[in-house]
Amino acid sequence: MNKARNKTFKYKNYEYPEEILSLFEVDLNNADRKRLHKVYSNFYDLEAERGYEYIIEDLYILSYKHKLSTSELANIYGVGVRTIQIWLKELGLNRDLKTASKIKDKNSNLNLSPNGNGQAITGSDISETFGIELADTSTYPETLKDFLNYLETIKGKSSNTIKGYAIDLTLFFRFLKVYKGLIKDTSLEFGEIPTNDITKDFIRGIKLTDIYAYLSFVEKQRENGTHARARKVAALKSFFKFLQNKAKVIDENPTLELESPKLDKRQPVYLTLDQSLELLNSLDTTDKNYYRDYCILTLFLNCGMRLSELCSINIEKIKGDTLTIIGKGNKERTVYLNEACLKALDNYLKVRDVSKVSEEDKKYLFISGRNKAINKRTVELLVKKHIGNAGIVDGKYTPHKLRHTAATLMYKYGNVDIRSLQNILGHESISTTQIYTHVDDDSLREAVKSNPLSKL
Template sequence: MNVDSNFKHYLLVEEYLSENTIKAYLSDVKAFLDFVKIKKYDIKSEDTVISYIKNLIKKSYSIESILRKISSISVYYDYLIKEKVIDKNPVLLIDKPKKWFKLPDFLNEDEILKILDTVDKSTPHGFRDYIIINMLYTSGMRISELVNIEVSNCDFRRGIIRIKGKGGKERFVPIHKKLIEELNKYLEIRHNYFVKGRDNGYLFLNKFGNKLSREYCWKIVRKYAEMAGIKKKVSPHVFRHTFATHLLKNGADLRVIQMLLGHSSILTTEIYTQLDDDSLRNSLSIHHPRFKR
């Protein structure tokens, strides 16, 4: 089944999505519409969306892929509402069973401290790496967002960094006071050690004065995690999961976390509400009178 050609224009003009993201959305929606046509389901029903999700799970799609497809389908429904084809978005009516999703890997606070303590901050490269890891954990930004930060995006007086997320959408990420002090120190190191010739403006540079690549940052994260003796599979995205999980565990509102992470859909953020059994039991032990005994 073909997707309405006007939908692509809607994604470009109304949603401000990039070409690659638009291609992914169109592919996701086409697959969903083909499923609806084959099964002869009612596209207006939330049961149709639930059946499609179950079909994806049966096909062993990853949680990330399923959530992305749900997000794409939800945007398509919003488009149909705008075009007055339907009057409600069935994706928003779904009460998703918890067993559909697993909590992403994350680090505990001790593991974070171990990794940060492993970094030798006395060298230019070490101090840069320390700032990178610290920012990943305390901001929750994607690695693609971090490597594209320019010095001009940093407002230390207000304590925020302007970053460009998926689809070119901009958001402001707060940074804490201690990190601002360390960033100011890093800027001196950056100017004296990393900048070679003409300054390209990017915050994080390699020894040749070029912007750091995502792949290099992956290596940085893995190196220090291994040095700290962390057995988990640690990647930059694990720090993003850790940021969100620690916020939620300490009482942050889910909508606030959604804004900080730059999620377009609350469905994506809801994955962090599924704390592990130990966390739930520990919470009960602290707060419930029967469990205290």
């Protein structure tokens, strides 16, 4: 049997480079969940052990949502292209063999080969492959590079916002090249279509009808929901506004009459107070990472910080009962630590071992099993694991849902006013915080019961 197909724990809690982690920041809709259910069914129908069991959802996102080629996947996971083809075929995610055989390795010169530990090499090469780095890379058209530099240096946008704009606009350019019949090499996969040849004349020829066609494409073929499409509209409007007002590339802005999709108000998904207690009490005290994981969950549930904020906590920024973090939009804010947080931190710091950690990573509070600063994917996996172990199965709970939980519990039980909650969560707009004013079902239930007709 092929060694790569044997059961292995290589991919359990697999640590991805930061450039790859950003690709997992996508919303999976109901259609995705149904497909994933089928993918898992295909896996279980094999009735055989496979090492990729731990990364099935990751493979789905990378291959189905982002359309990465088998060569790109092979370099990410440190295996051969044939192994990836076997994985995708077994899971029902494969392309037909005729198409797969035509795929050219467009990225062979990017040095994406794995290192000695089977991990993909990080750095500017892999950033260029996925088009999400702000560096002056040849994978972008000049106008896009200028726009991203403007967002970073003048507007002070966060790296996550800029990466999102880069991904959305690259997708837009790729679609337009297909839509306008400019692709000559039919062996190219969609994600391999180059965009660095987009000229200013090409951009001047973009019409509002082209944008409508693009939005129809992402809705129907990529199954983007209203929030995802609204983000793409925002990226396009900002880009073309820059081209007209700042770069003076276009005289007419095709997005002036472009409307954003109407957004349905989302009710935050959160754990109840009892579920939160069950989660914390469910952790295995004999596990070597018990104190670290307990501290992570405690900070999420008490402070409501974002995943990126937690991963980037600098141990030197903890002063007494305060913690200084850099939030969304590179804005600094103070997080106040309550008794539970201080106790969890103290217990973790007593066992925190940095003897094998590099000087660069020692400054970070949370350390992974690989003796590196913990990354977002590792935290996502440990949250998923502990919530599953606690028997909480009604919904998909992520670190962001724990942020919702903290906000909801503070609003519901702590009599925290909406302005204070806004500051605690680091929301720029009060309207974002107001979603938590609609979650107190108990008060609504009591209001209905108070109706004088309720006893009839």
